[in-house]
Amino acid sequence: MEQQDVNIKITDRDGVTHEIVAPTDMAMNLMEVVRSYELAPDGTIGICGGMAMCASCQCYVLSKHELPEMQDDEEAMLSEAFYVKDNSRLGCQIQITPEMEGLEVELAPES
Amino acid sequence: MIKTDILIIGAGPTGLFTVFEAGLLKLKCHLIDALPQAGGQCSEIYPKKPIYDIPAYPEILAGDLTEKLLEQCKQFEPGFTLGERAETIEKQEDGSFIVTTNRGTKHQAPVVAIAGGLGSFEPRKPLIDNILSFEDKGVEYIIKNPEIYRNKRVVIAGGGDSALDWSIFLSDVAKEVTLIHRRNEFRGHLDSVEKVQELKNKGKINLVTPAEVMNIVGHHKVEAVVVSQSQHIEKEFEIECDHFIPLFGLSPKLGPIANWGLEIEKNAIKVNNALDYQTNIPGIFAIGDVNTYPGKLKLILCGFHEATLMCQAAYQIINPGKKYVLKYTTVSGIDGFDGTRKEAPKAVVKAIE
Ligand SMILES: Cc1cc2nc3c(=O)[nH]c(=O)nc-3n(C[C@H](O)[C@H](O)[C@H](O)COP(=O)(O)OP(=O)(O)OC[C@H]3O[C@@H](n4cnc5c(N)ncnc54)[C@H](O)[C@@H]3O)c2cc1C
Numbered sequence: 343m344e345q346q347d348v349n350i351k352i353t354d355r356d357g358v359t360h361e362i363v364a365p366t367d368m369a370m371n372l373m374e375v376v377r378s379y380e381l382a383p384d385g386t387i388g389i390c391g392g393m394a395m396c397a398s399c400q401c402y403v404l405s406k407h408e409l410p411e412m413q414d415d416e417e418a419m420l421s422e423a424f425y426v427k428d429n430s431r432l433g434c435q436i437q438i439t440p441e442m443e444g445l446e447v448e449l450a451p452e453s
Numbered sequence: 454m455i456k457t458d459i460l461i462i463g464a465g466p467t468g469l470f471t472v473f474e475a476g477l478l479k480l481k482c483h484l485i486d487a488l489p490q491a492g493g494q495c496s497e498i499y500p501k502k503p504i505y506d507i508p509a510y511p512e513i514l515a516g517d518l519t520e521k522l523l524e525q526c527k528q529f530e531p532g533f534t535l536g537e538r539a540e541t542i543e544k545q546e547d548g549s550f551i552v553t554t555n556r557g558t559k560h561q562a563p564v565v566a567i568a569g570g571l572g573s574f575e576p577r578k579p580l581i582d583n584i585l586s587f588e589d590k591g592v593e594y595i596i597k598n599p600e601i602y603r604n605k606r607v608v609i610a611g612g613g614d615s616a617l618d619w620s621i622f623l624s625d626v627a628k629e630v631t632l633i634h635r636r637n638e639f640r641g642h643l644d645s646v647e648k649v650q651e652l653k654n655k656g657k658i659n660l661v662t663p664a665e666v667m668n669i670v671g672h673h674k675v676e677a678v679v680v681s682q683s684q685h686i687e688k689e690f691e692i693e694c695d696h697f698i699p700l701f702g703l704s705p706k707l708g709p710i711a712n713w714g715l716e717i718e719k720n721a722i723k724v725n726n727a728l729d730y731q732t733n734i735p736g737i738f739a740i741g742d743v744n745t746y747p748g749k750l751k752l753i754l755c756g757f758h759e760a761t762l763m764c765q766a767a768y769q770i771i772n773p774g775k776k777y778v779l780k781y782t783t784v785s786g787i788d789g790f791d792g793t794r795k796e797a798p799k800a801v802v803k804a805i806e
């Protein structure tokens with residue numbers, strides 16, 4: 343398999359923007375990328391492990407990327423989360439693929 | 454004052470297994486947990502989901518693991534303070550500690566084991582400006598005693614299992630139950646969703662969707678909630694009620710433990726992993742998800758191992774200088790504090806002629 347990294351811009355909860363490189367061949371999702379770069383303290387993101395059950399990985403998508411469509415469980419979880427905006431997504435439901443090149447997101451506040 | 458040998462903060466898998474290991478050393482345990490039930494993340498976040506990496510269990514549901522751990526430690530008669538958060542710790546002159554909960558319950562022990570996981574599970578509070586001033590005055594985030602709702606008018610908000618299940622339960626207790634959710638779809642077990650549908654059709658649950666509670670009205674206690682509903686056209690109205698129960702799940706917060714003078718790194722407590730998982734304060738240990746050391750993995754099986762080694766160190770603190778030799782449970786059997794005894798059947802010695 344061809345190995346490819348993508349460049350992603352993530353703004354953390356303190357408003358600092360990080361330009362990071364994420365692998366597409368590790369079956370990682372956006373929440374896991376945030377954790378692996380420690381852009382949010384342990385225990386404040388990924389609490390449900392990435393099962394769309396806690397919304398601790400909520401982020402706002404700032405760039406105009408065509409993202410995978412929301413599944414029922416993501417939509418349901420977001421409808422119970424706080425600080426939700428039109429561009430909210432759950433980071434754990436966004437797989438890192440080559441199409442994510444240039445993605446820009448901002449982490450939603452902790453709740 | 455509750456007195457015990459090892460005071461365990463957190464009744465997750467790590468805390469529960471500590472009871473067993475301590476029991477083998479004849480040490481008694483008491484557990485404190487903010488949740489109303491034991492099991493930690495396993496019971497609060499994913500009781501119905503399978504785990505595949507518990508040694509010797511190719512597959513086990515997180516809820517069943519909790520049941521098994523409780524069964525395994527039962528004969529060592531652990532005490533429980535549930536639904537309360539450990540708030541403060543004070544070292545006594547005799548070297549023991551007194552831990553006090555947010556409800557004022559006091560516990561004393563020579564050894565404290567923090568098995569607090571990701572932190573104490575705290576309710577997620579909706580972003581309603583004046584909600585804090587109505588807490589315990591009609592606003593409750595966790596239902597502890599359903600009887601207080603008897604013949605009362607109750608508004609529940611939320612779209613998950615607990616909102617559904619409590620709406621169903623309270624429809625038989627309360628005078629009036631209104632369930633409010635931001636969408637028409639609910640995220641829960643099919644039975645619960647169907648049951649709510651049935652109760653709605655019978656007029657026993659008043660369902661308001663897609664809608665949101667915007668504000669609370671009342672003098673010193675809840676008298677009504679202001680609801681904004683966006684079906685066809687946006688409208689805002691009041692629903693009179695005695696109680697408002699927002700059920701938006703719980704999220705773990707390290708909370709007061711962060712101020713106990715322990716060395717904290719990455720939201721976790723630093724421990725000596727070369728030896729016994731003791732913290733920078735002698736007599737206080739941290740085990741399971743709550744601790745950190747080079748190479749730490751937040752896995753259940755790692756918590757079990759840490760608990761086992763920690764109990765040996767606790768034994769030395771509680772019985773200074775006493776000789777100890779490891780015994781296999783198979784060989785020595787298990788003597789419960791409740792008088793029960795488990796042991797391997799004796800081999801038969803008989804001549805073959
Ligand atoms: C969806 C999901 C799937 C998982 N899958 C696996 C898996 O396959 N394999 C695996 O090994 N692990 C898995 N885990 C991780 C596993 O659940 C944890 O490692 C384990 O629960 C940690 O146990 P613990 O007892 O250390 O802490 P926890 O289970 O977090 O329990 C800690 C308890 O302490 C309480 N507490 C904390 N502070 C206080 C206080 N001040 N006062 C009172 N109470 C307090 C909390 O309320 C909580 O109940 C998974 C986790 C999740 C969320």
Ligand code: FES
Pocket residue numbers: 373387388389390391392393394395396397398399400419432433434435
């Ligand atoms: S990590 Fe829990 S919803 Fe994404």
